[in-house]
Amino acid sequence: xxxxxxxxxxxxxxxxxxxxxxxxxxxxxxxxxxxxxxxxxxxxxxxxxxxxxxxxxxxxxxxxxxxxxxxxxxxxxxxxxxxxxxxxxxxxxxxxxxxxxxxxxxxxxxxxxxxxxxxxxxxxxxxxxxxxxxxxxxxxxxxxxxxxxxxxxxxxxxxxxxxxxxxxxxxxxxxxxxxxxxxxxxxxxxxxxxxxxxxxxxxxxxxxxxxxxxxxxxxxxxxxxxxxxxxxxxxxxxxxxxxxxxxxxxxxxxxxxxxxxxxxxxxxxxxxxxxxxxxxxxxxxxxxxxxxxxxxxxxxxxxxxxxxxxxxxxxxxxxxxxxx
Amino acid sequence: xxxxxxxxxxxxxxxxxxxxxxxxxxxxxxxxxxxxxxxxxxxxxxxxxxxxxxxxxxxxxxxxxxxxxxxxxxxxxxxxxxxxxxxxxxxxxxxxxxxxxxxxxxxxxxxxxxxxxxxxxxxxxxxxxxxxxxxxxxxxxxxxxxxxxxxxxxxxxxxxxxxxxxxxxxxxxxxxxxxxxxxxxxxxxxxxxxxxxxxxxxxxxxxxxxxxxxxxxxxxxxxxxxxxxxxxxxxxxxxxxxxxxxxxxxxxxxxxxxxxxxxxxxxxxxxxxxxxxxxxxxxxxxxxx
Amino acid sequence: xxxxxxxxxxxxxxxxxxxxxxxxxxxxxxxxxxxxxxxxxxxxxxxxxxxxxxxxxxxxxxxxxxxxxxxxxxxxxxxxxxxxxxxxxxxxxxxxxxxxxxxxxxxxxxxxxxxxxxxxxxxxxxxxxxxxxxxxxxxxxxxxxxxxxxxxxxxxxxxxxxxxxxxxxxxxxxxxxxxxxxxxxxxxxxxxxxxxxxxxxxxxxxxxxxxxxxxxxxxxxxxxxxxxxxxxxxxxxxxxxxxxxxxxxxxxxxxxxxxxxxxxxxxxxxxxxxxxxxxxxxxxxxxxxxxxxxxxxxxxxxxxxxxxxxxxxxxxxxxxxx
Numbered sequence: 001x002x003x004x005x006x007x008x009x010x011x012x013x014x015x016x017x018x019x020x021x022x023x024x025x026x027x028x029x030x031x032x033x034x035x036x037x038x039x040x041x042x043x044x045x046x047x048x049x050x051x052x053x054x055x056x057x058x059x060x061x062x063x064x065x066x067x068x069x070x071x072x073x074x075x076x077x078x079x080x081x082x083x084x085x086x087x088x089x090x091x092x093x094x095x096x097x098x099x100x101x102x103x104x105x106x107x108x109x110x111x112x113x114x115x116x117x118x119x120x121x122x123x124x125x126x127x128x129x130x131x132x133x134x135x136x137x138x139x140x141x142x143x144x145x146x147x148x149x150x151x152x153x154x155x156x157x158x159x160x161x162x163x164x165x166x167x168x169x170x171x172x173x174x175x176x177x178x179x180x181x182x183x184x185x186x187x188x189x190x191x192x193x194x195x196x197x198x199x200x201x202x203x204x205x206x207x208x209x210x211x212x213x214x215x216x217x218x219x220x221x222x223x224x225x226x227x228x229x230x231x232x233x234x235x236x237x238x239x240x241x242x243x244x245x246x247x248x249x250x251x252x253x254x255x256x257x258x259x260x261x262x263x264x265x266x267x268x269x270x271x272x273x274x275x276x277x278x279x280x281x282x283x284x285x286x287x288x289x290x291x292x293x294x295x296x297x298x299x300x301x302x303x304x305x306x307x308x309x310x311x312x313x314x315x316x317x318x319x320x321x322x323x324x
Numbered sequence: 325x326x327x328x329x330x331x332x333x334x335x336x337x338x339x340x341x342x343x344x345x346x347x348x349x350x351x352x353x354x355x356x357x358x359x360x361x362x363x364x365x366x367x368x369x370x371x372x373x374x375x376x377x378x379x380x381x382x383x384x385x386x387x388x389x390x391x392x393x394x395x396x397x398x399x400x401x402x403x404x405x406x407x408x409x410x411x412x413x414x415x416x417x418x419x420x421x422x423x424x425x426x427x428x429x430x431x432x433x434x435x436x437x438x439x440x441x442x443x444x445x446x447x448x449x450x451x452x453x454x455x456x457x458x459x460x461x462x463x464x465x466x467x468x469x470x471x472x473x474x475x476x477x478x479x480x481x482x483x484x485x486x487x488x489x490x491x492x493x494x495x496x497x498x499x500x501x502x503x504x505x506x507x508x509x510x511x512x513x514x515x516x517x518x519x520x521x522x523x524x525x526x527x528x529x530x531x532x533x534x535x536x537x538x539x540x541x542x543x544x545x546x547x548x549x550x551x552x553x554x555x556x557x558x559x560x561x562x563x564x565x566x567x568x569x570x571x572x573x574x575x576x577x578x579x580x581x582x583x584x585x586x587x588x589x590x591x592x593x594x595x596x597x598x599x600x601x602x603x604x605x606x607x608x609x610x611x612x613x
Numbered sequence: 614x615x616x617x618x619x620x621x622x623x624x625x626x627x628x629x630x631x632x633x634x635x636x637x638x639x640x641x642x643x644x645x646x647x648x649x650x651x652x653x654x655x656x657x658x659x660x661x662x663x664x665x666x667x668x669x670x671x672x673x674x675x676x677x678x679x680x681x682x683x684x685x686x687x688x689x690x691x692x693x694x695x696x697x698x699x700x701x702x703x704x705x706x707x708x709x710x711x712x713x714x715x716x717x718x719x720x721x722x723x724x725x726x727x728x729x730x731x732x733x734x735x736x737x738x739x740x741x742x743x744x745x746x747x748x749x750x751x752x753x754x755x756x757x758x759x760x761x762x763x764x765x766x767x768x769x770x771x772x773x774x775x776x777x778x779x780x781x782x783x784x785x786x787x788x789x790x791x792x793x794x795x796x797x798x799x800x801x802x803x804x805x806x807x808x809x810x811x812x813x814x815x816x817x818x819x820x821x822x823x824x825x826x827x828x829x830x831x832x833x834x835x836x837x838x839x840x841x842x843x844x845x846x847x848x849x850x851x852x853x854x855x856x857x858x859x860x861x862x863x864x865x866x867x868x869x870x871x872x873x874x875x876x877x878x879x880x881x882x883x884x885x886x887x888x889x890x891x892x893x894x895x896x897x898x899x900x901x902x903x904x905x906x907x908x909x910x911x912x913x914x915x916x917x918x919x920x921x922x923x924x925x926x927x928x929x930x931x932x933x934x935x
Contacts, residue, residue: 042802057508077507084510096501101523114510149889150659160509179658180829181888184873191880206803209875250803252810252832254874256856259836264811265804268772343632 004068004168004200005031005054005087011062012049012224021272023049024224027063028299031168031200038215038232039204040247044269045221047204048092051170054202055087056080068167085115085164092173094153098145104131104156105141111163130159133196134189151182158189162197170202175210187213208248212236217305220244223272223280226299230306240308243281245320263320279311286320287312341600348600354593362408371399373406373559382571385578392578394567396557400578403559404586410560411590414475414544415537421479422536426486427529431517433487434494434525435503445491448484456481460543464552474553478540485536486529493525534598538591545587561587614646614686615791615823616670621683621693623662623669623847625893637893639665639678640847641901644919647791647823647840652814654838654855655827656870660890662847663827667793669693671708672700688790706736709784711794711813715776718783719768725752725779726764729786736787751782756812774805778812785816792817792824798833810837831874835859843867846891846901851932853925863922863932865906900929 010027024046031037031054041047052058056065056072064073067083075083088111091097098107109127112118118126131141134155145153154174161169171190175183191214194201203215211218211232218236219229220243228241239245249263267284270276276283282292289312297309312318342349361368371389377397385392391400429448433441451459460477467473497503506520547553548562549569556563561583568580623640640662647653655663668674670685670692685692688707692700704710712718720728729748733739739747745764752760755778768776777797784792794813798806814837817824826838834841834855841859842852843866851864862868871877888905897903899914906913912930922932 042804055508057504081510081512084508089505089508091505093501097505099502099506099520099524102519110506110511111509114512114515151889157505160505180831181658181869181873184878187878188880207875213875213878213880246804250807252807252830252836253876254831254835254859254871255876256835256859262807264807268774268805269802343628 002033002069003030003066004033006066007050007054007063008066009063010050010053010060010065012046012053012058012060022224022275023272024053024060027226029054029219029226029229031202033167034194034198034200035216036194036201036203036214038211038218039202039221040206040208040211040218041221042206042247042269044223044272046224047206047221048172050221051089051172051202051204054168055089055170056083057089082115085111086166087168087170088161088164088166090154090157090161090169090171090174093177094150094157095145095177097157098153100145102145103141104136104143104145104148107145107156108136108141108159108163111160115164126163130163133162133193134159135185149182150178151185154178154182154186155189158186158193162193162199165197166199168200168202170204172204173206174203176205176207190214207251208236209251220247223269223275225280225309227281227310228306228308229299230303230308234303234306240302240306240313240318241281241310242285242287242312242318242320244308249320279309287318345600345603347596348603351593351596351598351600354589355597358408358412358590358593361405362412365402365405365409368405369399369402371402373398373402374557376557382576382579384576391582392576394564394579395571398557398559400564400582403564404561404582406559407561407564407583407586408590410554410558411541411545411587414471414478415540415594417475418478418482418540418544419533419537421476422482423486423529423533425480426483426488427490427522427526428517429483430487430490430529431494431521431525434491435498435517435521441491445487448487451481452484457543457546460547461550461552464547469547469552469555471554474544474547478543481543482536482539485532489528489532490525493528494521497521497524528602531598531602531604534594534601538594538598541587541590541594615649615688616647616825617684617686618646618666618670619644619684619686621666621669621685622681623665623674623678624681625678627677635894638847638896639893640669641896643683643844643847643849645842645849645852647825649823650818650821651839652817652824652826652837654834654841655825655844656829656831656834656841657844658829658890660846660893661844663829663844664795665847666844667710667795667825667827671704671710671793672697702736705732705789706787707790709787709789709792711777711780711784711792711797713796713799715773715780715800716768718780719776721768723768724764725766725768725771728779729764729783732783733786747786748782751786752779755779755782755785755816756808757782773801774808777801777809781809781812781816785820788820790822792822793827794824795827796829797826799828813837831870843870846896847893848901848928849919850902850929851922851925851927853922857924861922861924863924863927864902864929865908866902867927869905869907902929 007027007029010024012024013022015021027050039047039050049058053060053065056075064071072080105127108130109123112123112126128138136152136155136159140148140152175186178186205211215232218232219226222243228235228239228244235244239248246263246265265284270283276293278293278295279297282288292311295311297311299307299309301307302313310318375398380393381397382395383389383393389399391404393399429444433444459481463477464473503520506516511520544553545562548560549566551566553562554560556567564583565580571579621640621643625637625639627635629635643666645653657663669680680693683693726745726748729751730741730744733744733747748764749760752763757763757775757778771779797813798809801809810833828834838855841855842849845866851858851867858867859871862871891897891901891904900917903909903913908931917928917930919926919928920932
C-alpha cells in the first residue's frame with residue numbers, strides 16, 4: 001500500500017536561525033489512502049503547522065515531504081499548483097476562509113475553473129451537484145458569503161475542498177468555531193463524504209471526543225513532537241503516553257451522572273522557546289523521573305501499529321492513576 | 325412602493341447620510357453643484373467663456389455680468405463654470421492614472437514582500453522625498469505644458485499614495501484567511517492578486533480617491549498659476565487666478581477672487597466627501613446591528 | 614434566591630443607510646434565578662443572547678442596545694432601575710465579573726498587585742498595606758504560587774491560565790455575593806480548562822456565593838453547574854437542575870443540543886437539527902424555535918408559555934406531555 005503523503009524527519013522553526021523557535025521537530029508521519037488520520041494537540045503543539053507542511057503551504061526547515069511518492073519539499077509554488085487539485089484544505093474559521101466579494105457559486109466553482117478543462121455550463125452543473133452534496137440549497141448559490149451562517153459557510157468550504165476529487169484533504173479544526181448542533185451536521189457530512197469520495201483526510205483537532213467518532217488512526221502532538229500514534233480504537237481506549245491519558249481524562253463529559261475522575265495536570269504547556277532538554281512533557285508529568293528530564297524518549301512500537309514516546313512504557317509504569 | 329423606489333429612496337439615503345455624517349453630506353452637496361456646473365454650463369450662462377467683448381472690459385460684478393468681466397471682456401462667471409470642466413478633466417484622469425500604477429504595485433509588494441517590496445517601495449519613498457510641486461514643475465517644464473502631460477505627471481506623482489494604501493490592506497489580508505485558502509485551491513499569482521486581493525484591498529484607496537482628486541486640482545491650478553500648465557485664455561482656474569493677480573493691486577479683485585473661491589470650494593467639497601467616504605467604507609468603523 | 618431575573622427584554626434600535634428604523638429583538642423575556650451557593654449554567658449557541666443578558670443586567674449596554682422591559686432583583690434592589698452610579702457601586706464589589714479573554718480584562722499598564730489594590734480601594738476605605746496583604750492572600754487562594762513575586766508581575770508575563778486566575782482573584786477580592794463568568798475557559802487549553810473550572814467551583818462552594826457561568830460547552834454545565842438555563846433566540850427555553858434536565862430534557866431544543874455532544878452523537882442518521890437562529894429583525898410570532906423544531910404543530914403558531922415539567926420548566930406547548 002503506497003502512502004498518499006509522507007513526512008520524514010520533518011522540522012519547522014520560525015524566526016531568525018539563531019534564536020528560532022521550533023514549531024515541529026523530528027516528525028515522521030504517513031497518511032494512507034482513504035484513511036482518516038486524527039491529529040490531536042493543544043495550542044502550540046504545532047498541529048496546524050504540520051497540516052500546512054503536508055500540503056506544502058509552508059516549506060519545512062528540515063526533513064522531507066512526499067506526496068504520492070514525489071519529494072515535494074523544495075518544489076516552487078508554480079510547480080505545486082498542478083498538485084493542488086489532488087490535495088485540499090478546510091480551514092478552522094469559515095467566516096474568513098472565503099473571499100467575501102465572491103458569490104457562493106463562484107467560490108464552489110473556483111477549483112474546477114483552475115484545474116479542470118470544463119465549459120462554463122459543465123462547470124455550473126458540477127458546482128450545483130457539489131452544492132447538493134454538501135446540502136447547500138440552490139438559492140444560496142447566488143448569495144454572498146456574508147449572508148450565510150457559519151455552518152453553511154463551512155459546507156461551502158468543504159464543497160471547494162472536494163471539488164476536484166483530491167486524494168488528500170487536510171481539515172484544520174473544521175468544527176471548533178461552530179455551534180454544537182451545527183458541528184454535528186458537519187461531522188455527519190464528513191463521514192458521508194469519506195465513504196463516497198475515498199479521499200484520505202487528516203483531521204486536526206484539540207477534541208479527542210470528536211476523533212472517537214470519525215478517525216481511523218490518531219497521532220498525538222505535544223510541543224512539536226508526536227508522542228503517541230496508533231489505531232484510534234487503541235489510542236483512545238488505552239492511551240499509553242501519560243499526556244494522552246491526561247488529555248483524555250480532561251475531557252468534560254456532557255453526562256452529569258458520569259463524574260469523571262480527572263487526572264489533574266499541574267502547570268501549563270511550556271513555551272517552545274525554553275524547551276526542556278529531555279521529554280517535553282516531563283515538566284508536568286506526575287510520573288516523571290530524573291532520567292525523563294535528560295533523555296529524549298524515542299518513539300517505540302509498543303504494540304502492533306501503536307507507538308509511544310515514553311521511557312516508562314517498557315517497564316509498565318506509564319499509567320496515571322486518577323484520584324479516588 | 326414604486327414611488328419609494330423611484331424617488332424617495334435616494335432622498336431617504338441622503339437624510340441618513342446627513343445624520344450620520346453632516347460634514348460628508350455638505351461635501352457631497354458641494355460636489356453635486358460642481359458636477360451640475362460642469363455638465364450644464366451652457367444652460368447656466370448666456371456668455372461664451374472665451375468670447376472677448378471689447379465693449380465690456382473689466383466690468384465689476386453685478387448687472388449683466390454676475391462675476392464681472394476680465395481684461396478681454398470675457399465673462400468671469402462663464403469662465404469659472406467652464407473651469408469646472410478643466411478641474412474635473414484633470415483631477416479624474418490623474419487619479420485614475422495614479423490608481424492604475426499604484427494599485428498593482430501595492431498588491432504585488434504587499435503580497436510578495438521581500439526584495440520586490442524593498443525595491444519598489446524604496447523607489448516610491450525616494451520620489452516622495454522631493455516636494456511634489458517641484459517635481460511636477462520640473463517634469464512639465466521639460467515635457468511641455470499640455471493637458472495630457474499634466475495628467476500623466478500628477479498621476480505618476482500620486483501613485484505611491486495608492487500603492488501604500490493598498491499595500492497595507494494586503495499585508496493585513498495576506499496571512500491566513502481566504503488568501504491562504506485561495507493558494508491552497510491552486511490560484512495563479514495574477515488571479516490571486518486581481519481576483520482575490522484587489523476587490524478586498526481597494527476600500528481605502530477608493531475612499532482616498534476624492535481627497536487625492538482635491539490634491540490634483542490644487543497642484544494643476546498651481547502649475548497653471550505659475551504659467552506651466554494650461555495657458556490663457558483657456559478658462560482654467562489657475563490661469564485665471566494668475567491673470568487676476570495682476571489686477572488685485574489696482575482694485576479689480578473679481579478677476580482672480582471668483583476662480584479662487586471656486587478652487588477652495590471644490591477642494592473643500594472633495595475633502596469632506598472623501599472623509600465621509602472613508603468612514604463609510606472603513607470596515608473598522610462600520611458596526612453591525 | 615440571590616438574583617431573580619424576570620421577563621428581561623433588550624432591543625437594538627438602529628437606522629440603516631436608507632434611514633429606516635430597524636429593531637433587533639435580541640432578548641425576548643429572559644427569566645431565571647440564581648440561588649445562594651449554587652452555580653447556574655447559562656448555555657446556548659452563539660447569538661442566543663447569553664452574554665447580552667449579563668451586560669443588560671449589569672448596565673453595561675452601549676447604544677444602540679437598550680433594555681426595554683424586565684426586572685432583576687438582587688439583594689432587594691432592581692438592578693435595571695438603578696442609577697449608573699449605584700450600579701457601578703455594585704459592579705466589582707457585590708457582583709464580580711470574569712470575562713472571556715483574561716488578556717483584555719487586565720490593565721496592560723499596571724502590575725498585578727496594583728490592580729488588585731486598586732479594585733479594593735475603589736469600593737471601600739482600606740489602607741494600601743492592608744489591601745496589599747489581602748491581595749497576596751487572594752493570590753494564594755486562587756492557586757498562584759509565589760504570590761509576593763507575582764504581585765510585581767506585569768500581565769504580559771503571565772501564561773493564559775495564570776492570567777485567568779488573576780482575573781478570578783480580581784473578581785473575588787471584594788467578596789462579592791454573586792460571581793458572573795462569561796466563557797471563563799474558552800481560550801484555554803483543555804488541560805488548563807479543568808484547573809480553572811475546579812478553582813471556580815471550589816471558590817463558589819467555599820464562599821457560599823451564587824454564580825452564573827456562561828458557556829456553550831455542555832460538558833462544563835454537566836460537570837460544574839447545579840442549575841441550567843438553556844437559551845435560544847433571546848429566551849430561556851428550558852431550566853432546572855442539571856441532573857434532571859440532562860436526564861429528562863423536556864424542550865426539543867435541549868434534546869437536540871444534548872444529542873449533538875460528541876459522546877452521544879450518532880453519525881449517519883441523517884436527522885441533524887442544526888440550523889441558523891431566527892432573524893432577530895423579523896422574529897416569528899409563535900414559538901421562536903418552531904422553524905427548526907422536528908415536532909412543530911399547529912399550536913406552535915402561538916407563543917408557548919413557560920410550563921412546569923418533571924425537571925423544571927420549559928417554554929414548549931408539549932413540555933408537560935413529554
